[in-house]
Amino acid sequence: MAKSKAQYVCSSCGASHTKWAGQCDSCNSWNTLMEEGPLSAGPGKTLGGKRGKAIALGDLAKQEDAPSRTVSGVAELDRVLGGGLVAASALLVGGDPGIGKSTLLLQAAARFARNGLKVIYISGEEATAQVRLRAQRLGLTESPVLLASETNLRDILTTLDQEKPDLVVIDSIQTMWADHVEAAPGSVSQVRATAHELTTYAKRKGVAIVMVGHVTKEGQIAGPRVVEHMVDTVLYFEGERGHQFRLLRAVKNRFGPADEIGVFEMTGKGLVEVKNPSAMFLSERGDPAPGSVVFAGIEGSRPVLCEFQALVAPSPHAQARRSVVGWDGSRLAMILAVLEARCGVPFTGLDVYLNVAGGMRVTEPAADLAVAAALLSAREDVSLPQDGVLFGEISLSGAIRPVAQAENRLKEAQKLGFTAAIGPQGKATAHESGLNVRRFSGLAEFVEQVFGQN
Numbered sequence: 001m002a003k004s005k006a007q008y009v010c011s012s013c014g015a016s017h018t019k020w021a022g023q024c025d026s027c028n029s030w031n032t033l034m035e036e037g038p039l040s041a042g043p044g045k046t047l048g049g050k051r052g053k054a055i056a057l058g059d060l061a062k063q064e065d066a067p068s069r070t071v072s073g074v075a076e077l078d079r080v081l082g083g084g085l086v087a088a089s090a091l092l093v094g095g096d097p098g099i100g101k102s103t104l105l106l107q108a109a110a111r112f113a114r115n116g117l118k119v120i121y122i123s124g125e126e127a128t129a130q131v132r133l134r135a136q137r138l139g140l141t142e143s144p145v146l147l148a149s150e151t152n153l154r155d156i157l158t159t160l161d162q163e164k165p166d167l168v169v170i171d172s173i174q175t176m177w178a179d180h181v182e183a184a185p186g187s188v189s190q191v192r193a194t195a196h197e198l199t200t201y202a203k204r205k206g207v208a209i210v211m212v213g214h215v216t217k218e219g220q221i222a223g224p225r226v227v228e229h230m231v232d233t234v235l236y237f238e239g240e241r242g243h244q245f246r247l248l249r250a251v252k253n254r255f256g257p258a259d260e261i262g263v264f265e266m267t268g269k270g271l272v273e274v275k276n277p278s279a280m281f282l283s284e285r286g287d288p289a290p291g292s293v294v295f296a297g298i299e300g301s302r303p304v305l306c307e308f309q310a311l312v313a314p315s316p317h318a319q320a321r322r323s324v325v326g327w328d329g330s331r332l333a334m335i336l337a338v339l340e341a342r343c344g345v346p347f348t349g350l351d352v353y354l355n356v357a358g359g360m361r362v363t364e365p366a367a368d369l370a371v372a373a374a375l376l377s378a379r380e381d382v383s384l385p386q387d388g389v390l391f392g393e394i395s396l397s398g399a400i401r402p403v404a405q406a407e408n409r410l411k412e413a414q415k416l417g418f419t420a421a422i423g424p425q426g427k428a429t430a431h432e433s434g435l436n437v438r439r440f441s442g443l444a445e446f447v448e449q450v451f452g453q454n
């Protein structure tokens with residue numbers, strides 16, 4: 001029986017299917033199956049008995065120099081890169097359309113060019129005139145960045161062969177088109193093929209290549225996950241439309257720590273780095289209000305304080321609402337369950353809203369105690385003192401567990417003028433002298449002592 005040659009590949013998990021379906025049965029994502037050309041080697045085929053050539057093996061102990069890096073001079077960017085841009089590396093910068101990726105990369109390109117790199121900026125989305133106008137508005141016209149508007153990958157690679165740049169920005173990978181793949185630009189096969197070509201080119205020729213990737217509604221870089229696996233570094237540029245703040249977050253970095261963030265502010269003159277993010281995230285805080293607490297967090301290598309806000313109100317619905325912005329929804333469900341089961345504080349019939357102020361997104365479990373405090377404060381309608389911060393992880397048994405870098409958290413709080421802190425049990429630290437630190441090992445004890453009930 002003749003088999004259909006086409007196959008369908010999930011753009012989210014990369015699983016292949018013989019038939020199209022609305023939902024991928026590997027990862028359960030909806031509308032992610034895309035048609036692809038047939039594979040030259042099917043799953044039944046193997047390399048067979050034919051031998052290849054032997055590969056040279058090296059010793060682990062051989063001395064290697066640290067990769068050569070160039071700094072941009074923008075501290076927020078250099079830190080996220082792990083201490084500067086590494087030569088011969090491939091980077092992917094993802095983010096929602098309109099969040100400021102092109103602006104960020106044009107500004108970065110200009111900085112690197114000024115620091116001596118030969119930089120080419122290739123836009124597949126905007127005409128060179130448009131890019132130039134943006135550069136003028138950003139005051140970057142002095143920088144020796146070379147521009148082109150092109151989507152044909154073959155022509156781009158030929159040009160790079162001639163020009164021998166140190167850094168190339170490709171804006172965006174979804175507009176690029178390799179003529180050996182019969183699929184439209186932006187399709188899974190095109191994105192995968194062009195990203196692969198560019199990544200291998202970066203390694204072979206010692207060029208740093210930055211690819212821009214748009215993010216789908218589901219929050220993934222459009223195109224298969226394999227692109228993220230291919231490149232050395234994946235950065236996400238995120239923020240809320242209504243806010244000026246933008247976070248550049250390293251989600252993967254072969255040359256530096258992941259989870260590092262850089263904070264920027266979008267202004268009329270482009271992106272400006274924010275040197276003190278804690279002060280910025282807390283700048284909108286008003287008078288003491290029920291449901292508002294300050295979490296002493298750590299983002300990458302740096303402490304960042306931010307405000308959690310909770311609202312708890314009787315629910316008019318049969319099923320009470322749970323709504324979260326900037327934190328993990330299932331983690332909220334867990335905290336609510338622990339408060340109910342271990343501390344006897346029920347949230348049945350109450351709508352719960354939780355928000356991290358300033359468009360910040362927190363992923364640390366260390367925020368558990370701050371969330372619990374915000375929920376209790378909102379539920380009891382009592383404000384917590386404004387001069388205190390909280391941190392600590394909550395376990396299912398209702399214990400408050402120690403978290404990493406307690407000292408750095410306290411130091412940052414003290415630096416910003418806080419005088420009190422509530423945290424888990426742990427070693428006494430040198431910096432506590434200036435802060436009134438209360439330590440709890442159980443959530444029930446915390447609820448009783450801070451909110452006077454159980």
Ligand code: TYD
Nearest residue numbers: 097098099100101102103266267268269270
């Ligand atoms: P852009 O970099 O084009 O976003 P992306 O490449 O991620 O799609 O940014 C577009 C937004 O940034 C646009 O809404 C206007 C805003 N912006 C400023 O506020 N100030 C500026 O100086 C620039 C260049 C853009």
Ligand code: MG
Nearest residue numbers: 101102125171
């Ligand atoms: Mg753009």
